[in-house]
Amino acid sequence: MGLELYLDLLSQPCRAVYIFAKKNGIPFELRPVELLKGQHHSDAFAQVNPLRKVPALKDGDFTLAESVAILLYLSRKYEVPDHWYPQDLQARARVDEYLAWQHTALRSSCTRAMWQKMMFPVFLGEQVPPETLASTLAELDRCLQLLEDKFLKDQDFVAGPHISVADLVAITELMHPVSAGCQVFKSRPKLAAWRQRVEVEVGKDLFQEAHAAVMKVKDLPPADPATKEKLQPSVQVLLQ
Amino acid sequence: MGLELYLDMLSQPCRAVYIFAKKNRIPFELRPVDLLKGQHLSDAFAQVNPLKKVPALKDGDFTLAESVAILLYLTRKYKVPDHWYPQDVQARALVDEYLAWQHTTLRRSCLRALWHKVMFPVFLGEPVSPEMLAATLAELDVTVQLLEDKFLQNKAFLIGPHISLADLVAITELMHPVGAGCQVFEGRPKLAAWRQRVEAAVGEDLFQEAHEVIMKAKESPPADPTVKQKLMPAVLAMIG
Numbered sequence: 001m002g003l004e005l006y007l008d009l010l011s012q013p014c015r016a017v018y019i020f021a022k023k024n025g026i027p028f029e030l031r032p033v034e035l036l037k038g039q040h041h042s043d044a045f046a047q048v049n050p051l052r053k054v055p056a057l058k059d060g061d062f063t064l065a066e067s068v069a070i071l072l073y074l075s076r077k078y079e080v081p082d083h084w085y086p087q088d089l090q091a092r093a094r095v096d097e098y099l100a101w102q103h104t105a106l107r108s109s110c111t112r113a114m115w116q117k118m119m120f121p122v123f124l125g126e127q128v129p130p131e132t133l134a135s136t137l138a139e140l141d142r143c144l145q146l147l148e149d150k151f152l153k154d155q156d157f158v159a160g161p162h163i164s165v166a167d168l169v170a171i172t173e174l175m176h177p178v179s180a181g182c183q184v185f186k187s188r189p190k191l192a193a194w195r196q197r198v199e200v201e202v203g204k205d206l207f208q209e210a211h212a213a214v215m216k217v218k219d220l221p222p223a224d225p226a227t228k229e230k231l232q233p234s235v236q237v238l239l240q
Numbered sequence: 241m242g243l244e245l246y247l248d249m250l251s252q253p254c255r256a257v258y259i260f261a262k263k264n265r266i267p268f269e270l271r272p273v274d275l276l277k278g279q280h281l282s283d284a285f286a287q288v289n290p291l292k293k294v295p296a297l298k299d300g301d302f303t304l305a306e307s308v309a310i311l312l313y314l315t316r317k318y319k320v321p322d323h324w325y326p327q328d329v330q331a332r333a334l335v336d337e338y339l340a341w342q343h344t345t346l347r348r349s350c351l352r353a354l355w356h357k358v359m360f361p362v363f364l365g366e367p368v369s370p371e372m373l374a375a376t377l378a379e380l381d382v383t384v385q386l387l388e389d390k391f392l393q394n395k396a397f398l399i400g401p402h403i404s405l406a407d408l409v410a411i412t413e414l415m416h417p418v419g420a421g422c423q424v425f426e427g428r429p430k431l432a433a434w435r436q437r438v439e440a441a442v443g444e445d446l447f448q449e450a451h452e453v454i455m456k457a458k459e460s461p462p463a464d465p466t467v468k469q470k471l472m473p474a475v476l477a478m479i480g
Contacts, residue, residue: 050390051341064332069336076329089316098308101291103343150290198417240480 003028005057005070006048008035009213010112013067014055015172018211019202020071020165024080036123036223037228042065068099071165083162094159098151098166102173106147109140110176115238118180123223124232132239140177140184148190156197163201172199172210179214242390243268246288246296248275249453253307253351255412257398259442260311262407264320271298276363276460278279283351292474308339311405318436334399336389336414338406346387348415348479349380350416354457355479357420363460364468364475380417384424388431403441411438412450419454 005021005028007014021028031052033039049056049065057064057073064070075085086092116133120126135235147170151158158166174195177184185192199207223231245261245268247254261268273279274292280292289296289305297304297313304310315325326332346373360366387410391398400407414435417424425432439447463471 005322045392051386062333064333064337066337066340068340071334073329073333076332089313092316093302093304093309095313096307097304099340100306100308100343103340104348108344146291 001058001060004031004058004230005029006033006045006054006058008033008040008054009210010035010217011054012107012172012176013169015175015214016165016168017055017057017070017074019134019168019172019206020084021074022206022210023072023202024078024084026074026078026080036220037227040051041230041234050198067169075165084165086159086164088164091160091164093218095164095166098158099169101151102169105121106143106170106173109136109143110173110236112136113140113177114180115235117177117182118218119235120239123216123220124228124235125222126232128239137182140182144184144188144191146176148188152190152194157194163198164185167194168196168202171195171202175211175214179211179217181218241270241298241300244271244298245269246271246273246294246298247283248273248280248294249450250275250457251294252347252412252416253409255415255450255454256405256408257295257297257307257310258315259412259446260324260408261314262446262450263442264314264318264324266314266318276463276467276471278467278474281470293396305410311409321375326399326403326404331399331404335404335406338398339409341391342409346383346410349376349383350413352376352479353380353417353422354420354454355475357417357422358458359460359475362458363463364472365462376420380422380424384414384428384431388428392430392434394430397434397441405439407434407438408442411435411442415451415454419451419457421458452462 003018003026007018007030009015009018020026033045033056035054039045040054045056046052048058048063051065053065053069055065055074057070059077064073072085074080085095113136116128116136120128132192151166151170155161157163158170174184174191185195242299243266245257247258247270249255249258258270260266273285273296279285280294285296286292288298288303291305293305295305295307295310295381297310299317303314314320327336353376356368356373360368391406391410395401397403398410414424425435
């Protein structure tokens with residue numbers, strides 16, 4: 001059994017891994033894990049990732065969690081073009097810096113924005129206090145400003161003149177609030193231009209394919225009571 | 241000007257960077273940044289790290305934030321022994337996996353435990369409700385259990401037979417609640433044994449030196465009102 005990637009394209013980090021693997025022609029079996037059906041909580045999936053999260057990788061007997069670890073593993077094993085994770089010490093450090101920062105910053109605010117603006121009210125039928133949503137959107141705004149000012153600056157891509165895994169992680173994160181109707185690129189021409197460059201580098205078809213599922217989430221019918229019950233405990237933390 | 245490391249040993253990630261640099265005899269100028277005086281919020285420090293956090297690195301004109309990025313930069317530039325970040329693709333992936341996972345889990349719950357149990361009441365003079373503290377300590381318990389069950393398992397160190405960056409990051413995180421008086425190793429013989437091994441591998445003197453400040457956290461004099469006002473927003477953002 002070759003490389004298996006356990007993904008739900010609803011998930012930002014899954015999209016980054018999917019785009020990376022496809023773009024680099026890395027052969028893999030796609031193992032879908034439907035988050036909205038709670039499939040990540042199954043005992044079977046826990047064998048692959050005891051942390052019960054996607055993405056997860058299985059390569060023979062070797063299992064691996066965490067999208068950053070997976071992206072770096074794939075970069076090394078499949079010897080992808082240098083720009084994805086440059087050999088140059090300082091360029092690589094810039095990629096590492098973004099990949100570390102995003103966990104508690106952009107990733108967090110994008111997830112909360114999408115869930116509080118869309119998933120809770122539309123899918124789970126749960127009202128979110130306006131102050132909570134406002135605070136989340138303010139935090140998202142702050143992170144976007146940092147992305148622009150500290151990371152992107154006047155460069156073409158997050159870590160320098162070429163696209164890297166940092167850009168893939170960043171763009172897939174930003175598409176989360178976009179899918180919920182947040183105009184993250186409006187009035188941010190620098191960021192909008194960067195987005196265009198990333199989409200061109202990735203390839204428009206692949207980019208759209210990876211984002212088809214999340215862009216349709218707002219049209220989902222409300223969750224049935226059984227699904228709601230299953231999902232509710234684990235998503236309450238996203239209301240904070 | 242050679243390598244400069246901007247650190248406050250109160251901070252978990254600063255301790256990991258300090259221990260790593262000292263253990264590997266990496267020559268550097270220590271630039272102290274006193275967090276409890278709000279020095280990380282100064283304009284001068286923002287020139288080094290616009291994210292206003294420690295640790296930060298300056299190497300000539302090159303500045304770098306994020307402890308994981310800093311540890312990896314030092315690993316590569318100073319060609320440290322292989323076990324810290326093994327060449328082997330799978331072993332390296334396991335280090336990456338821990339370094340990615342910890343941001344939103346152990347790091348977070350250790351930080352909250354210190355602040356809710358000690359720093360809020362003692363330093364900031366802000367009481368913390370028993371329910372809040374109980375919830376924080378319960379969360380800490382869950383993540384420490386995950387550390388044992390998913391990462392350490394029956395190995396000598398987190399990723400295998402030798403100490404790596406993962407162990408340094410983990411142990412310095414756990415010393416946060418220890419400094420707050422939480423008995424994280426009690427009733428956890430496996431983890432306690434791992435701690436002993438990590439301390440021995442690092443060297444007892446260096447380990448103690450790095451942890452002098454955190455072990456005295458309970459004796460922090462109360463902040464004066466101006467400092468408290470300055471720090472509150474950043475503290476709330478950090479542990480939110």
